[in-house]
Structures are given as structure tokens and as C-alpha cells.
Amino acid sequence: MKNKKTKHLNIIAQGKAAWCQGYSEPGAGSDLAGLRTKAEDNGDHYVINGQKIWTSGAQNADWMFALVRTDFNAPKHQGISFMLLPMDQPGVTVKPIKLISGSSPFCETFLDNAIAEKSDLVGKLNEGWTVGKRLLQHERSGQGGLGAGGGVRLPVGVSVNLEVEDVGKQYFGVEAGKIAEPAMRDETIRWRMNDRALKLSQRRASEESRSGKTPGDVTSVFKLYGATQARTRQELIVRLMGSQGLGWEGDGFTDTELGATRSWLASRAVTIYGGTNEVQANIIAKRVLGLPD
Numbered sequence: 001m002k003n004k005k006t007k008h009l010n011i012i013a014q015g016k017a018a019w020c021q022g023y024s025e026p027g028a029g030s031d032l033a034g035l036r037t038k039a040e041d042n043g044d045h046y047v048i049n050g051q052k053i054w055t056s057g058a059q060n061a062d063w064m065f066a067l068v069r070t071d072f073n074a075p076k077h078q079g080i081s082f083m084l085l086p087m088d089q090p091g092v093t094v095k096p097i098k099l100i101s102g103s104s105p106f107c108e109t110f111l112d113n114a115i116a117e118k119s120d121l122v123g124k125l126n127e128g129w130t131v132g133k134r135l136l137q138h139e140r141s142g143q144g145g146l147g148a149g150g151g152v153r154l155p156v157g158v159s160v161n162l163e164v165e166d167v168g169k170q171y172f173g174v175e176a177g178k179i180a181e182p183a184m185r186d187e188t189i190r191w192r193m194n195d196r197a198l199k200l201s202q203r204r205a206s207e208e209s210r211s212g213k214t215p216g217d218v219t220s221v222f223k224l225y226g227a228t229q230a231r232t233r234q235e236l237i238v239r240l241m242g243s244q245g246l247g248w249e250g251d252g253f254t255d256t257e258l259g260a261t262r263s264w265l266a267s268r269a270v271t272i273y274g275g276t277n278e279v280q281a282n283i284i285a286k287r288v289l290g291l292p293d
Contacts, residue, residue, distance in 0.1 A: 004119060008063075008084070020087070022052040022066030022109060023132065029054070030279050032067070033077045033129065037111060039068040046070075046083065046121075048091070048114040054273060056156065058094045058107035061087050066116075067132045070125055082128030084120035091115060101266035103157045139274055155230050156273065157266025160259035164188055164233065167240045184240060191229075191236055198222075198229055217287035224280035227271045234260075234267035 011017045028035040037050025048068055058064070064085055071079030087094070091114030096104035123131045168179035168188050179185040202222065237260050238245030245260050247253030253261075271277045285291045 004122075007119075017062045018057065018060055019063050019065060020055045020058040020061035020107075020109075022055055022064045022068075023136075024054045025051055026053055030276050032132075033080070035067055035069060035080065037066070037068050038072070039070050039081060039083060039116065041070075044118050046116045046118070048083070048085065048111045048116055050111050052109040052111070054097075054106045055094075055109045056105055056107075056273075058087070058109050059096050059104075063087060064092075064109070065122070067128055074126060077129050079126050080129045080132070081125050082122040082131040083116040084122065085111075085114055085116040089115060099157060099266065099269070101157050101262040103159075103262070103266065105156050136275065155227075155234070155263075155267045155270035157269070158234065158263040159266075160256055160263050162237055162256070162260065164191060164236055164240070167237050171241050171244065187236065188240070191232060195229055195233075198225055202226075217283055220275070220280040220283040221288065223274060224277050224284065227274075227277060227280075230270050231267045234264040238264045 008017075022037075023032055025035050025037060037048065037052065039046040039048045046068075048066075050068070052066065055064070064087055066083055066085065067080055068083055069079055070081040073079070085092075091112050093110040093112070095108045095110075097106045097108060098104050099106070122128070165179065165188060168181075168184055172184055173180040179188060205218070205222070241257060241260060244253060244257050245264070247257050247261055249258065286293065
């Protein structure tokens with residue numbers, strides 16, 4: 001383990017390696033434990049065959065950390081291992097996925113006899129689900145605004161960062177310092193109130209976790225609500241722009257308006273990646289509220 005940390009952490013700390021995550025598969029997204037990509041023991045290394053999807057930034061990555069099945073006879077959540085493998089090898093093929101927004105932050109990654117060294121197995125063989133699950137909790141913690149940077153970051157693919165109130169005033173005019181159109185003003189206020197409540201809850205949770213406690217299942221609460229708020233924000237912005245928020249190209253739209261349209265389309269995925277809203281609701285029900293299956 002020490003040699004593995006020396007090998008990878010020094011490079012990561014120097015910013016000399018980009019990584020991607022090999023979790024989801026065409027038949028195992030929300031039901032991640034149903035993954036079928038397999039790794040077979042071949043002496044001093046493993047031979048990996050299968051396909052990963054939604055591998056963000058894979059086209060630019062030097063390494064992948066991946067969940068692979070190493071025992072097909074074990075129960076569903078067992079027999080899975082966590083491995084590191086270099087992307088610059090003949091057995092790895094990456095194909096970017098063009099999204100409806102026009103950007104390609106995600107990729108398909110094909111593994112055909114790809115190699116992972118035995119020394120790059122993380123944790124114990126067949127016990128990688130525990131590692132992967134903990135990483136997902138950290139990921140959802142960041143997406144839910146509980147990370148070191150604080151706040152909810154813009155969804156993947158969102159290119160413009162606009163203040164909702166400013167957009168409303170620009171397209172509907174100002175009355176007594178507020179958005180002139182009552183219905184849109186009320187909708188904006190409602191979103192702002194929900195956003196403020198979320199930020200206060202994030203701050204409280206962050207203060208409670210300063211003791212160094214590892215993120216737990218409660219991160220799903222922030223992922224679910226934060227993702228919904230982020231998606232609603234982009235919807236509200238294009239609605240405030242009216243027909244100017246629906247432009248794809250042409251001289252009749254500003255760069256900001258075109259960016260808002262693409263950002264709205266990109267935001268449709270925020271309640272899917274990192275674990276769908278439905279998955280988060282199930283986790284909350286079972287792990288947080290203790291409801292029966």
C-alpha cells in the first residue's frame with residue numbers, strides 16, 4: 001500500500017496526472033452493483049474486459065479508477081474489486097458522447113484485454129464495493145455543496161453563470177427595485193428562498209463535520225435537493241428570458257442567451273449523474289430514515 005501511495009499520490013499532488021472514474025456501464029447505471037466488466041487474474045496483472053459509460057473526461061485522462069467484477073459466483077455486492085489502470089494502452093478505447101447541449105464531457109470507454117497491475121489493486125480483492133461506495137459519498141458530498149469549496153457548483157456542461165434576479169429584471173423590467181412581472185417575481189423569490197434554506201443546511205452540516213467525520217448516507221439528502229435546485233435554476237433562467245432563452249444559433253440571440261439555452265439542456269442531466277434522484281431517495285429512505293425495504 002505504501003508503494004502504491006508513493007507511486008500515485010506524489011504525481012497527483014504535482015498535478016501531473018488526470019483521472020477518470022470507471023463505474024457506470026450500459027447495463028449498470030443506477031444499479032451499479034450489477035456491473036459486468038470483469039478482471040481475470042493473469043499472474044502479476046489482471047486482464048480487464050468490458051465497457052464503461054459516462055466516464056467524465058476520459059478522453060484526457062492518464063489513469064482510470066474502476067470497479068470490476070472478479071468473482072461472478074459471489075453475491076451481487078461482493079465479488080467486486082477496485083483497480084487502477086493506465087489509459088495509455090492498446091486495450092483502452094475512448095469515444096466521447098455528444099450531448100444535446102452540444103458539449104461532450106462524458107465518454108464511452110471500451111476495455112479489451114486492458115491491463116491493471118496487481119500492485120494497483122486498491123483494498124482487498126472482491127471487497128471493492130466498500131471503497132467505491134465511500135467514494136460516491138464523497139462525490140455526492142461535493143455535488144451537494146458540502147465539499148471544501150462550499151456551495152453548489154454549476155452542473156457539468158453549464159457554461160453561463162447568471163444571477164436569476166438580474167435576468168428577470170433585464171427581460172421583464174424593474175418595478176420598485178424588483179422584477180416587474182408578479183408571477184415571475186414570485187417564482188424567483190420561491191427559488192431564492194429554497195436556495196437560501198439549502199445553503200444554511202449545508203453550512204450547518206459542514207460545521208458538524210469539522211471533527212473529521214467521514215461523509216455518510218446523509219450526503220444523499222444534499223445531492224438530491226442540491227441537484228433539483230441546480231436544474232430548476234437553469235429552467236428558471238431560460239423562462240425569464242422568454243423566447244430569447246430558446247435560441248440555438250442566429251444573429252437574433254446574444255452569446256449569453258445561446259449559452260443559457262445550452263446550459264439549460266446540459267442541466268437536465270444533473271439529477272442523473274452521481275446517482276439519480278430516485279437512487280438518492282431510496283438511500284434516504286433506507287439508510288437515513290430506516291424505512292423497510
